[in-house]
Amino acid sequence: MTELISGAHILCRTLAEAGVDVLFGYPGGAIMPFYHALPEFPGLRHILVRHEQAAAHAADGYARASGRVGVCVATSGPGATNLVTGLATAHMDSSPVVAITGQVSRAMIGRDAFQETDIVGITLPITKQSYLVQDAAELADVVLEAIAVAQHGRPGPVLIDVPKDVQNQKVGFAPSVGAQHAAPLPAAPDDGVRHAAALIAAAQRPLLMVGHGVILASAYAEVRALAEKTGMPVITTLLGISAFPEGHPLHLGMPGMHGEVHVNRAIQRADLIVGLGLRFDDRVTGNLAAFAPRAQIVHVDVDRTEIGRNVPAAVGIVGDAKTVTRQLVAATATRQCDAWRAEIEAGRRLPDASFRGGMSPEAILGAIRDATDGACTIVTDVGQHQMWVAKLFPYRRPNTHITSGGLGTMGFAVPAAMGAHVARPGEPVWAISGDGGFQMNMAEMATMVQEGLTVKLAVFNNGYLGMVRQWQQFFHGKRYSSTPIWSPDYVKLAAAYGIPGYRVDDASDLADVVGRANAAPGPALVEFVIEQEANVFPMIPPGGSLSEPIEAAV
Numbered sequence: 001m002t003e004l005i006s007g008a009h010i011l012c013r014t015l016a017e018a019g020v021d022v023l024f025g026y027p028g029g030a031i032m033p034f035y036h037a038l039p040e041f042p043g044l045r046h047i048l049v050r051h052e053q054a055a056a057h058a059a060d061g062y063a064r065a066s067g068r069v070g071v072c073v074a075t076s077g078p079g080a081t082n083l084v085t086g087l088a089t090a091h092m093d094s095s096p097v098v099a100i101t102g103q104v105s106r107a108m109i110g111r112d113a114f115q116e117t118d119i120v121g122i123t124l125p126i127t128k129q130s131y132l133v134q135d136a137a138e139l140a141d142v143v144l145e146a147i148a149v150a151q152h153g154r155p156g157p158v159l160i161d162v163p164k165d166v167q168n169q170k171v172g173f174a175p176s177v178g179a180q181h182a183a184p185l186p187a188a189p190d191d192g193v194r195h196a197a198a199l200i201a202a203a204q205r206p207l208l209m210v211g212h213g214v215i216l217a218s219a220y221a222e223v224r225a226l227a228e229k230t231g232m233p234v235i236t237t238l239l240g241i242s243a244f245p246e247g248h249p250l251h252l253g254m255p256g257m258h259g260e261v262h263v264n265r266a267i268q269r270a271d272l273i274v275g276l277g278l279r280f281d282d283r284v285t286g287n288l289a290a291f292a293p294r295a296q297i298v299h300v301d302v303d304r305t306e307i308g309r310n311v312p313a314a315v316g317i318v319g320d321a322k323t324v325t326r327q328l329v330a331a332t333a334t335r336q337c338d339a340w341r342a343e344i345e346a347g348r349r350l351p352d353a354s355f356r357g358g359m360s361p362e363a364i365l366g367a368i369r370d371a372t373d374g375a376c377t378i379v380t381d382v383g384q385h386q387m388w389v390a391k392l393f394p395y396r397r398p399n400t401h402i403t404s405g406g407l408g409t410m411g412f413a414v415p416a417a418m419g420a421h422v423a424r425p426g427e428p429v430w431a432i433s434g435d436g437g438f439q440m441n442m443a444e445m446a447t448m449v450q451e452g453l454t455v456k457l458a459v460f461n462n463g464y465l466g467m468v469r470q471w472q473q474f475f476h477g478k479r480y481s482s483t484p485i486w487s488p489d490y491v492k493l494a495a496a497y498g499i500p501g502y503r504v505d506d507a508s509d510l511a512d513v514v515g516r517a518n519a520a521p522g523p524a525l526v527e528f529v530i531e532q533e534a535n536v537f538p539m540i541p542p543g544g545s546l547s548e549p550i551e552a553a554v
């Protein structure tokens with residue numbers, strides 16, 4: 001039966017009926033009708049953040065941890081523009097986020113009205129799709145389509161801009177949940193799979209390179225089966241970390257700018273690289289002209305436009321990682337690569353975190369692993385600590401490493417960890433940040449307290465914007481221009497928010513303090529005082545080839 005309800009009610013109702021149960025947002029003038037309707041939908045939990053950027057990152061973290069769409073809400077103008085960094089982050093990392101923004105009323109659009117911004121125009125290049133909804137009668141279909149588009153194929157963010165008068169407009173509403181908007185994914189062509197299987201059978205030095213697409217498609221078992229059937233050593237990109245068990249004998253580690261030397265050397269010697277769900281971006285390849293000079297490349301990606309974009313593919317297969325890998329497992333003959341593995345292993349060294357003992361990254365991350373029994377989700381920020389975590393944390397379960405890979409967004413960890421916690425309320429979630437990135441979104445501690453979000457906050461305090469300082473050390477003659485950074489007293493800061501805060505500057509306290517912080521009932525903050533000028537090694541200079549790592553302090 002058709003009933004007369006407002007656009008705001010249609011929005012809430014359609015979200016709830018589509019299975020959305022949490023929104024991260026912040027109100028304001030142009031979105032007030034939506035917020036007026038919201039309390040009538042108790043199934044929609046609203047989490048009030050302290051900055052809209054955090055709403056977008058939290059929705060992104062929720063999406064990555066849950067495999068479902070993450071939703072954020074903001075008002076027009078500054079509210080909407082504050083979402084932009086979060087949407088760009090989600091776009092670069094293929095995360096299904098739906099953003100709902102208020103817009104000035106239709107009659108005011110184009111008049112430089114108060115808090116008017118063309119957010120559809122601004123976000124066009126960083127969303128899969130953006131809608132300006134001009135009629136409330138279209139809202140239900142737009143919301144359902146947006147949710148489908150965000151998740152379909154290669155996931156990504158979608159924006160729905162709703163003028164205030166459209167939120168107030170009353171129209172007849174007939175629920176249409178269940179409508180199918182997404183076209184089916186293309187089936188992987190058999191000849192591509194057969195060709196790839198033939199290349200795998202013939203290769204002397206094959207590698208399997210695993211990216212975010214494997215996590216997005218939950219293709220863990222399939223990838224493991226392919227690796228074990230063929231003996232191909234496995235490399236996991238930054239966003240592919242936790243897609244393959246760390247301790248598995250076939251696992252090599254991370255490639256690229258801060259990848260281990262034996263991993264990059266294997267790439268340079270390989271005669272075949274089977275890339276599953278990755279972009280071959282510049283942080284992975286280094287100088288493209290010198291990348292994997294002997295390798296043919298099989299590139300599997302759900303996004304047709306990625307194939308051949310950065311590296312030429314001998315075989316390109318369009319399809320999701322789970323389907324295609326399953327087909328590859330069926331098509332490949334059993335083989336092993338013992339000689340090749342022995343050649344790689346001969347060059348393997350321990351990951352070099354540039355200093356040992358004391359307050360080393362290994363010791364800190366080991367304490368977090370021990371306190372959580374390894375059963376935690378780690379969300380990292382951007383910088384040196386991010387690379388240390390990527391290289392050193394022993395991930396045991398799939399999809400337990402969340403980071404901003406493509407955009408490299410400082411400030412991501414704290415709010416994204418809030419979203420991850422909402423998606424996984426029963427397990428520890430640790431946000432690991434540097435002193436720079438933490439200060440970008442530390443106001444979200446208030447959100448955690450108000451909303452009861454149990455996120456553990458680790459701050460690696462080296463007194464610098466460490467990764468930039470490291471570049472200055474190597475490429476700018478040690479001119480530390482604007483990279484020393486002052487911090488507040490984090491223990492007092494935590495106290496001001498009413499949460500436990502700890503400072504550790506002696507490794508002998510690590511186990512005790514991290515254990516207490518992890519066991520505390522709500523959020524807790526631990527500041528780790530680390531060596532100021534530690535570096536992340538090895539390092540490929542920007543634009544350099546994977547064959548030319550800087551391996552130690554100079």
Ligand SMILES: Cc1ncc(C[n+]2csc(CCOP(=O)(O)OP(=O)(O)O)c2C)c(N)n1
Nearest residue numbers: 383384385408410434435436437465466467
């Ligand atoms: C929003 C944003 N601004 C600037 C940068 C450039 N950047 C990359 S790493 C980095 C330093 C990070 O310092 P910190 O958070 O203290 O972490 P550390 O590297 O010391 O572990 C900067 C400034 C960025 N990635 N993101």
